[in-house]
Amino acid sequence: MKLNGAQIVIEQLCAHGVTTVFGYPGGAVLPLYDELSKNTHRITHIITAHEQGAAHAADGYARTSGKTGVVFATSGPGATNLVTGIANAYLDSVPMVAITGNVAVPLLGKDSFQEVDILGITQPIIKHNFVARDVGELEYILNEAFYIANSGRRGPVLVDIPKSVQTDECEYGDLPSKKMPEHLPVPSLEQAVNAIKGCKKPYIYAGGGVLASDAQAELMELSKRLCAPVGLSMMGMTAIPHDYELNLGMCGMHGKYAATAAQSECDLMIALGVRFSDRATGNIELYRQGCSIIHIDIDLAEIGKNVSSDININGDVKDVLRKLLTLLEPIKNEKWLTRIEELKQVDKAPQSGDFSPQSIIETVSCFCDDDTVIATDVGQHQMWVMQYYPFKKPRVLLTSGGLGAMGYGLGAAIGGCLAKDRRRTVLFTSDGSLGMNLNEIATAVSLELPLVIIILNNGVLGMVRQWQGMFFGARYSQTTLNRKTNFAALADAFGAKGYWVNSISQLRSILENLPTSCPAVIDCKIDMDEKVLPMIPPGGSAKNIILRR
Amino acid sequence: MEKFTVELIVSNHYGVLNRITGLYARRGYNIDSLYVNETENPEFSRMLIVSKGDEYIQTQIVRQLSKLYDVKQVTLMATVKR
Numbered sequence: 205m206k207l208n209g210a211q212i213v214i215e216q217l218c219a220h221g222v223t224t225v226f227g228y229p230g231g232a233v234l235p236l237y238d239e240l241s242k243n244t245h246r247i248t249h250i251i252t253a254h255e256q257g258a259a260h261a262a263d264g265y266a267r268t269s270g271k272t273g274v275v276f277a278t279s280g281p282g283a284t285n286l287v288t289g290i291a292n293a294y295l296d297s298v299p300m301v302a303i304t305g306n307v308a309v310p311l312l313g314k315d316s317f318q319e320v321d322i323l324g325i326t327q328p329i330i331k332h333n334f335v336a337r338d339v340g341e342l343e344y345i346l347n348e349a350f351y352i353a354n355s356g357r358r359g360p361v362l363v364d365i366p367k368s369v370q371t372d373e374c375e376y377g378d379l380p381s382k383k384m385p386e387h388l389p390v391p392s393l394e395q396a397v398n399a400i401k402g403c404k405k406p407y408i409y410a411g412g413g414v415l416a417s418d419a420q421a422e423l424m425e426l427s428k429r430l431c432a433p434v435g436l437s438m439m440g441m442t443a444i445p446h447d448y449e450l451n452l453g454m455c456g457m458h459g460k461y462a463a464t465a466a467q468s469e470c471d472l473m474i475a476l477g478v479r480f481s482d483r484a485t486g487n488i489e490l491y492r493q494g495c496s497i498i499h500i501d502i503d504l505a506e507i508g509k510n511v512s513s514d515i516n517i518n519g520d521v522k523d524v525l526r527k528l529l530t531l532l533e534p535i536k537n538e539k540w541l542t543r544i545e546e547l548k549q550v551d552k553a554p555q556s557g558d559f560s561p562q563s564i565i566e567t568v569s570c571f572c573d574d575d576t577v578i579a580t581d582v583g584q585h586q587m588w589v590m591q592y593y594p595f596k597k598p599r600v601l602l603t604s605g606g607l608g609a610m611g612y613g614l615g616a617a618i619g620g621c622l623a624k625d626r627r628r629t630v631l632f633t634s635d636g637s638l639g640m641n642l643n644e645i646a647t648a649v650s651l652e653l654p655l656v657i658i659i660l661n662n663g664v665l666g667m668v669r670q671w672q673g674m675f676f677g678a679r680y681s682q683t684t685l686n687r688k689t690n691f692a693a694l695a696d697a698f699g700a701k702g703y704w705v706n707s708i709s710q711l712r713s714i715l716e717n718l719p720t721s722c723p724a725v726i727d728c729k730i731d732m733d734e735k736v737l738p739m740i741p742p743g744g745s746a747k748n749i750i751l752r753r
Numbered sequence: 754m755e756k757f758t759v760e761l762i763v764s765n766h767y768g769v770l771n772r773i774t775g776l777y778a779r780r781g782y783n784i785d786s787l788y789v790n791e792t793e794n795p796e797f798s799r800m801l802i803v804s805k806g807d808e809y810i811q812t813q814i815v816r817q818l819s820k821l822y823d824v825k826q827v828t829l830m831a832t833v834k835r
């Protein structure tokens with residue numbers, strides 16, 4: 205069968221089970237978009253307001269559905285606008301295939317109109333990228349792209365397709381889709397079993413790798429069997445239900461007290477699918493003191509990179525846990541459990557005011573169910589969601605972990621909502637982050653998505669301001685925005701429904717009567733001096749936790 | 754610091770050298786010498802890269818290089834103490 209490059213792209217997307225792509229057209233992808241228009245029965249294309257929004261939407265779609273997120277952009281500015289979204293997917297190990305157009309092959313390398321070296325630009329923030337200079341390579345390259353994005357530790361791949369390649373023809377259909385590789389064999393677990401049998405105070409540190417390998421049940425079983433409390437990285441937040449008695453919540457700089465304190469007291473840490481980010485560990489030497497570490501991760505390069513471990517197990521978390529569980533008897537340890545209970549009490553401190561971030565988040569959660577997708581932006585509000593939102597099921601949290609990219613949330617919420625058949629989806633954001641990509645409200649309105657956008661509006665770049673308050677002598681340099689933006693009116697102007705509230709009862713009455721086929725933007729005015737606490741100062745340890753102001 | 758040599762078999766393709774040296778550069782590891790030639794099979798090139806670093810750096814380099822799509826084989830050659 206003879207097809208042109210654009211047709212090959214469509215066929216390959218279908219062959220890899222893609223039904224939704226996000227993107228934005230332009231000169232260098234005209235043939236591709238023309239082909240898309242003939243295939244609307246097979247592929248839904250979501251046009252966003254900005255390519256960054258499209259990339260974040262593809263990311264949110266992938267995290268929610270477990271499928272590959274696909275994004276299209278034109279050459280030059282279209283391609284450069286994807287960069288933040290690609291970096292975000294890379295740092296959080298999200299499978300994504302980005303397809304960019306480029307100038308025709310004879311014009312490549314001549315600084316032609318809208319030509320950029322997107323391969324060079326994205327090289328450090330991507331698993332791999334390809335340019336298809338010949339239409340004959342395209343089928344193979346796209347097969348490889350989906351394979352790379354989904355094998356081992358997942359991540360983004362970019363395929364750059366010059367315009368002339370999109371119209372050139374060749375034979376198509378020779379290659380079968382590439383099969384996913386066999387999982388890594390599980391290595392010997394003898395050392396790990398001995399360490400676990402000999403320990404008195406085990407602690408599990410669980411991260412995104414648990415979710416990526418779908419090992420939630422195994423994690424729970426391990427925790428119960430060993431009486432081991434679980435601390436979570438931000439990427440692992442939904443790996444275990446919030447109300448499980450040994451779930452201590454998020455660890456690290458803005459995590460729960462108990463999660464950090466228990467880590468500092470444990471004698472054995474079992475680290476599952478984590479990379480020991482500096483935000484999670486604080487001072488490495490102090491973090492490492494007093495415990496042995498078993499590190500289980502699919503990415504060998506993560507083992508020993510940030511924290512040296514005593515027992516290294518390179519493998520898929522689920523495979524390893526399954527085998528480990530066959531080798532372990534239940535262990536009872538009342539003393540450790542009592543201590544954990546004591547530590548947990550510290551986190552139960554009374555909350556601040558009536559219309560506090562905590563009470564807003566808890567109120568919103570009462571109107572959500574276990575499957576509601578929760579997206580966040582980046583800042584204080586993000587940390588409050590980690591601390592107070594009662595997550596019960598895996599994969600319902602969309603948040604920018606490794607990159608910490610303000611402006612991630614709205615695009616991600618759109619992608620997540622579409623992946624969940626347009627179910628109600630909530631975005632917690634704040635005035636700074638929403639300002640970055642609020643143009644995507646237009647996208648959500650066009651799609652009639654029932655998003656609920658909660659602005660924890662403190663009028664400031666709260667997180668940065670908090671640091672200035674604590675570590676820079678309260679010199680609030682460029683963080684007090686005091687903008688005059690009327691978010692509710694702005695929402696209305698976009699065609700969404702805007703609200704302004706300053707009490708829980710008002711918030712409740714709005715949540716009781718939400719529009720069903722249009723986004724609602726609820727501007728909640730909160731105090732600019734609210735802090736995210738507890739906090740471990742940068743480079744600090746469990747001993748320096750600041751609990752209260 | 755120890756001098757160490759990494760031998761790589763990589764695809765013989767434009768841009769591959771860039772990906773490899775980029776990995777060294779990003780982590781701030783200087784390349785002391787670099788040698789590239791096509792293998793008997795023109796699909797692949799052999800590279801020898803000499804740089805300095807302790808055991809941690811050597812392990813990281815080898816593991817990070819192994820993750821690159823174009824890198825087919827990585828061998829850490831014997832090190833010379835300085």
Ligand SMILES: Cc1ncc(C[n+]2csc(CCOP(=O)(O)OP(=O)(O)O)c2C)c(N)n1
Binds near residue numbers: 662
């Ligand atoms: C794109 C981007 N620019 C800058 C930052 C640095 N930064 C981290 S948190 C933050 C403040 C966020 O303010 P806002 O969205 O209002 O959230 P708040 O902290 O007030 O809840 C800033 C500027 C960032 N993370 N991302």
Ligand SMILES: [Mg+2]
Binds near residue numbers: 583637660665
């Ligand atoms: Mg703010």
